[in-house]
Amino acid sequence: MKSTILTALTLSLLGVAAAHAGHDATGALTFSLSEPSASKFTVAGPAQVAQGFTTVILENTSKQAFTPVLAQLKNGATDAQVKAALGKLMQSRGEDMSAILNLADFVGGTASLAPGATFEYGTSLRSGKYVLFGFGATEEGKPFYDLGQYKTFTVTTAKNGAAVPKADVKATLKDFKVELPKTVKAGKQLWEISNAGQETHHLMLMRLNDGKTMKDVEAFFKAPDPSQAGAPPFEDVGGLETLSKGRKAFTSFDLKPGEYLVVCFLPSAKQHAPHFALGMISTVSVK
Secondary structure: OHHHHHHHOOOOOOOOOOOOOOOOOOOEEEEEEEEEEOOEEEEEOOOEEEEEEEEEEEEEOOOOOEOEEEEEEOOOOOHHHHHHHHHHHHHOOOOOOHHHHOOEEEEEEOOOEOOOOEEEEEEEEOOEEEEEEEOOEOOOOOEHHHOOOEEEEEEEEEEOOOOOOOOOEEEEEEOOEEEOOOEEOOEEEEEEEEEOOOOOEEEEEEEEOOOOOHHHHHHHHHOOOHHHOOOOOEEEEEEEEEEOOOOEEEEEEEEOOEEEEEEOOOEEOOOOEEHHHHOOEEEEEEO
């Protein structure tokens, strides 16, 4: 059940933006997933954009949940090499990232974009070749990136002129802890999320259910029989998917007052444990 929780933590809608056919002077970039048939997908988006701070808009117009992840490719990596590395990552259930990290740097995405939903975040794109792919597989085990959830594009050396925004809240991901203020304001806030660690990290945010405490969270994750753990003592409210070391991204949360968990669920190949079990779970009060 614990592994199911990671894949089932669906990010809520963090921002609805007007659709853009390509890119413009503000650095907006839109990708849309459609489903022309039961077993095929299409990701529509521009072939190239200018480098600089970019608002990435991800739209899911299909009937299938979409887990889009964006990465910059290294050393002339080919599509065949990337897909083979992703296959190794999936076979290890997300633990062994060595093959894909030799080929790519992750620059954000979302854990699960529901049909009809839109997710928006911002990040600085450097010139080079990029890929947006859908992580996961069908019930028959066919990877989504082999069924059309795979789109490459180029970031050119031209600059888009967009300015990096000023964040209301800064969260720093390290090996293995999350550094952020103890208290943040309720309402819509722009978060700057930076990976200052050596390993790859993401940030997931959950609100503790009323009356629940960290003891309930610990008991939930430490239950010897996951099927008997019961309902989670928290609800998912959003997050930002994978960032490689040295990368940062911005996304908005619209939070109501309460106590929240800030967690990285990604597994460590070196430590053979999920990052939250190694210390990457913090609390923050929203007032």
